Amino acid sequence: MTKVTMTVNGKSVSKEVSGNTLMTEFLRDELHLTGTHVGCDTSQCGACVIHVDGVSVKACSMFAAEADGAEVGTIEGQANADGSLNVIQQAFQDHHGLQCGFCTPGMVMTAASLLKENPRPTEHEIRDYLEGNICRCTGYHNIVKAIMAASGQDVSGIAAE
Structure with a gap:
């Protein structure tokens, strides 16, 4: 197990994960951010796109440990501060x-x-x-x-x- 710490949608999070935990699993299962969808698990469909340090990344092709120390943005973080659609x-x-x-x-x-x-x-x-x-x-x-x-x-x- 590895401890990962990152900022997700402006909030700092730290969790213990196994080395093979994908970002999709981390976001959906550990942080309960289910807006990042898993469509193909092979990096083909783009349903799992997130932003890592300002760059678009397919979360099914990235291990959670690779995002240690990163700024991560998900669809849940796209709304305006008042919760309205951006x-x-x-x-x-x-x-x-x-x-x-x-x-x-x-x-x-x-x-x-x-x-x-x-x-x-x-x-x-x-x-x-x-x-x-x-x-x-x-x-x-x-x-x-x-x-x-x-x-x-x-x-x-x-x-x-």
Whole structure:
């Protein structure tokens, strides 16, 4: 067992974990932050995207011990301080960027990273950035529209699909 200490969504946490504990397990089972979804366990789908020291990481491909000392952000930490949806989450709701919702936490976390790097991405740049995130329901059109709206771009001329 190894003791890990990290800051998760602004709160310091310390826990004993085995060396093979994945971040998905640590977040979901130890910290009860179940918004980080486990879709494939092979780093293919992107449902488990979190931020570690400001970088998007697929939590199923990282051991909890690797995050010792890190700043970790999960979907639960994305909301505004008053608990309301942040601009990205609200755009996903407003523009129907989700259906079943399983991929949504990973999509929102990936979108947050993209908008941090590129505040006004084009449709092509968004689609390219989302390459590591799989959605089986939406066809991505409304996800892309939601991210463009979250960036402050006018999407009124984009037809819904």
